[in-house]
Amino acid sequence: MRLSLRARLTLTYTGLFLVAGTVLLGATYLLFEQQLDRGKPNLVTLRTVGPVPTSGAAAAEARDAEAQARDAGRAMRAEHDRLHDAATTSLLVQGAVALAAVGGIAAGVGWLLAGRVLAPLHRVTDIARRIAAAPAAGDVLHERIALRGPDDEVKELADTFDTMVERLDRSFDGQRRFVANASHELRTPLTLGRALVELAMHRADAPPEVRRLGADLLEINTRHERLISGLLLLAGSEQRLTGTAPVDLADIVGHVLAQTAPEAAKADVDVRADAAEAMAVGNALLLERLVQNLVENGIRHNTGPGGWVRVACRSHGDGRAEVEVTNSGPAVAPYDVAGLFEPFRRQDTERLVTAKGAGLGLSIVRAIARAHEGEVDARAREDGGLAVTVVFPEPPG
Numbered sequence: 001m002r003l004s005l006r007a008r009l010t011l012t013y014t015g016l017f018l019v020a021g022t023v024l025l026g027a028t029y030l031l032f033e034q035q036l037d038r039g040k041p042n043l044v045t046l047r048t049v050g051p052v053p054t055s056g057a058a059a060a061e062a063r064d065a066e067a068q069a070r071d072a073g074r075a076m077r078a079e080h081d082r083l084h085d086a087a088t089t090s091l092l093v094q095g096a097v098a099l100a101a102v103g104g105i106a107a108g109v110g111w112l113l114a115g116r117v118l119a120p121l122h123r124v125t126d127i128a129r130r131i132a133a134a135p136a137a138g139d140v141l142h143e144r145i146a147l148r149g150p151d152d153e154v155k156e157l158a159d160t161f162d163t164m165v166e167r168l169d170r171s172f173d174g175q176r177r178f179v180a181n182a183s184h185e186l187r188t189p190l191t192l193g194r195a196l197v198e199l200a201m202h203r204a205d206a207p208p209e210v211r212r213l214g215a216d217l218l219e220i221n222t223r224h225e226r227l228i229s230g231l232l233l234l235a236g237s238e239q240r241l242t243g244t245a246p247v248d249l250a251d252i253v254g255h256v257l258a259q260t261a262p263e264a265a266k267a268d269v270d271v272r273a274d275a276a277e278a279m280a281v282g283n284a285l286l287l288e289r290l291v292q293n294l295v296e297n298g299i300r301h302n303t304g305p306g307g308w309v310r311v312a313c314r315s316h317g318d319g320r321a322e323v324e325v326t327n328s329g330p331a332v333a334p335y336d337v338a339g340l341f342e343p344f345r346r347q348d349t350e351r352l353v354t355a356k357g358a359g360l361g362l363s364i365v366r367a368i369a370r371a372h373e374g375e376v377d378a379r380a381r382e383d384g385g386l387a388v389t390v391v392f393p394e395p396p397g
Helices: 005-038 054-134 154-203 208-237 249-267 284-300 361-371
Strands: 244-247 269-275 277-281 307-315 320-326 375-380 386-392
Touching: 005 054, 054 154, 054 307, 154 208, 244 249, 244 284, 249 269, 249 284, 249 307, 249 320, 269 284, 277 386, 284 307, 284 320, 284 361, 284 375, 284 386, 361 386
Parallel strands: 269 307
Antiparallel strands: 244 277, 307 320, 320 386, 375 386
């Protein structure tokens, strides 16, 4: 059982108080014993001056006096011992009871004081927990602790935390502005370049060389458009979700398979679905992009003719929804699977211009899943290819 810091501080205060009280009680007992020993009665031995009578009334009277003196001494000794025992018992028992009672009071006071001392730390923890649990951290980074009080270690910690959150807030603001501006600034030149290439290609007097060069440029331009769209989607999916609603993942799977059918037919990859009703709450466009990325990834990174992709969605007994995409393909080392979720990571064709994708497909899948509080798991198949599973939480209410 793990004790809280407040409980540990209370136990420390109480333990120190009990130790100090025990030492004080022991010192009082020693001083009490010393004072009693000073007042301890001594037996007085009566002696007669001159010759001791051996017979007669004088001798009997002397023996009676001596016996009375011994009896008086023993009586005084017994009374002293009785008083000593009574006083010692009273001191130790009542002192122990008083120490225990005051120790209990000290524990209560220590608990209250520890709570007051740790209250600023609880405030720091609460704000940090809200930031960590928020779907989009940038939306709660405006919160500050703004702790008031003496300039002690706790206030220094709170001020340092506020400074860190303020810098993170500025960073997120810069990221949001970049996403807002990049969509226009990056796409406009590509759109203009595409238009110019297509205009040159479709001229009546365009030679074959220009048409072939134009086709290559259009392919490169398409890849750049796909790269920029992926980057913008990756950045946007890490922001707050908007337009959330109940969505049936089976409908999304059917729509995605219809969209990717031409690409699958061109690659000669067999794509099949086993879609049962699976309800999730989220942004329908982002969820569609998640499934589309998984299916396209399975088609593009496959073995070509004879390859296959299997898409399944289902609901768990606890209300969670699951999408699983499995595909054939080249062998993937188990230790390489985690790296495939990093941006611009591709299997065997990393950062090549002729690569089939931009290297953002699985990164976008993970970002969208996290934005929906879901979990992504991928494993390498023994026969080659991947099996990627995305599990979404139970819809609220």
